[in-house]
Amino acid sequence: MYFSKLFGKTLKEVPAETDTLSHQLLVRAGMIQQVAAGIYAYLPLGWRVLRKIERIIKEEMDKAGGQELMMPSLQPLELWEQSGRLPAFGKTIFTVTDRKEHILALGPTHEEIITDLVHRYVQSYRDLPLLPYQIQNKFRDEPRPRGGLLRVREFIMKDLYSFDADEDGLETSYQKMIQAYKNIYARCGLPSIMVEADSGAIGGKASHEFMLIADTGEDEIIYCSECEYAANTEKAQSIKPKLETKTPLPMEELATPNIKTIEEVANFVGMPRNCTLKAVFYIADNTPVFVVIRGDFEVNETKLRNLLKCTDLHLATELEVKATGLVAGAASAIGLQGIRIVADESIALGSNFVAGANKPDTHLKNVNYPRDFKVDVIADIATAKAGDGCPKCSNKLLSRRGIEVGHVFKLGTFLSEKLGASYLDREGVSRPICMGCYGIGLGRLMAAAVEQNHDAKGIIWPLPIAPYQVHLCSLRSDDPNVAETAEKLYADLTSCGIEVLYDDRNESPGVKFNDADLIGIPLRLTISPRTLQNQSVEMKWRKDRDAKLLTLEGITNRIKELLKRHTD
């Protein structure tokens, strides 16, 4: 490709309204362009990256037994009503109305459609297992699109669905997919880790996410310093530090004027936060819930939502708190009635706590569970944090940030039961098909790759997903000698099957090199009057600082070899 003919331009300045690094770099490099909030166009350079990712994904899916097909984006809403997942997806489903005033959904995911398809074609255990997949645009009306390609409303997703006779079959398919996913990220040149995850609106039992490690990631990963345990904080469990048990003392009232937050309470009584009990009010599907947790922990809303089996969960607003008659800043479970009380198990890991007295400006000392108050449910609803104990081996947990670039779910049979996808087993008994689903967001993977691989000058693409393999620069392209040699090299490399972006513009060296650094093609070749003096080409890896000279003689084959070595 001639740079001079490329659709897309590099930008010197950081576009306003881009806050995320990958977004800035992808826009500046002329790879993507925003069309509306969470809606993007891919320009030729960006699209090439995406197609490379796509190819790797397809190869791994096919290798794992996947079969590519294509389903429609327009989906009858009736199928969603049948599956019962409409409430869970709620407003994130885009809908369109046809001329007959019939409402259709723009597919946010395809479990409903594929299950409906499968039920028409699968009647016997002999038809299983099946691993159909597609790569297609998905539509989700996210509450807040953000971070460039990291969270958008229309995105390209690879979605594969597994259909097996039973749990064992599902386990086999699940493991196959996990291996395929590991292969995909490795082949893209992107180090990833797999973590335990919550299954959210998709539903189902077990689920794992694949994370690219990046400081800018919006997910927090909790992992063990010693064993293999790793989980998204949404899901992570931990052994909470237990405090020394003291003899329970009699409860005492304590005047605490204008002392409201846990921080203030702890400072006021001169004790650490873990000697206090924190009260948090939630509204779960329109019902108030009172949550108690030890002061040094945070409520994990995902765990709480799962425990309460509710779809909507939010912190109570000031108005909603007032309506319950609770005293904000001094509330506690002691003597509390008429509201559901949910506690984290941490309230039992300590004694003589300081808690609210349900009276303004008053707290209670020496509160002990279960002596002084009762709860309706006690469970693990705390956010695990670095420093806690590993649930598997009790060693110290650590944390780091990551970007979710893939998610796999064991769905089980709840969807196939709802949608009537069943088969006859060997004994002629009808059974629901056991399902799994497996997704990768291609655009997010591309953005995450940039978050993970860049420097102050621009992007540094891993070779397997770079838009081109070689960036060829000619300096003084008005010099016929330079132009001819560069043209010939471009033609030779291209005819060898090497992908070359040839910067044929007659620009100054600074302009060309800065553009090359910004775009981030892994290997840069430069031809100039200076290199031609000794019949050579300058070669520089994007990730390296220094360049070296190679003689022109037999250059094509040597570059080919070099690229091959770096791809394998």
Add this chain to the structure above:
RNA sequence: CGGGGUGUAGCGCAGUGGCUAGCGCGCAUGGUUUGGGACCAUGAGGUCGGUGGUUCAAAUCCACUCACCCCGACCA
């Protein structure tokens, strides 16, 4: 949806009631330059997000509205 912010040329920005709206980058033409974002000259490019109002006069003041960005609840 709650909180904060921004809309002026392709991009980044300036312009607090006054006459013809400006700067840098980019773009076009010509010339001089050329190993890390060169320079000179000339030039093209604007319904100042939209609607309504106040005023002799509005990019500027007021109201409404739309769009986009950021922080929180959701996800590939």
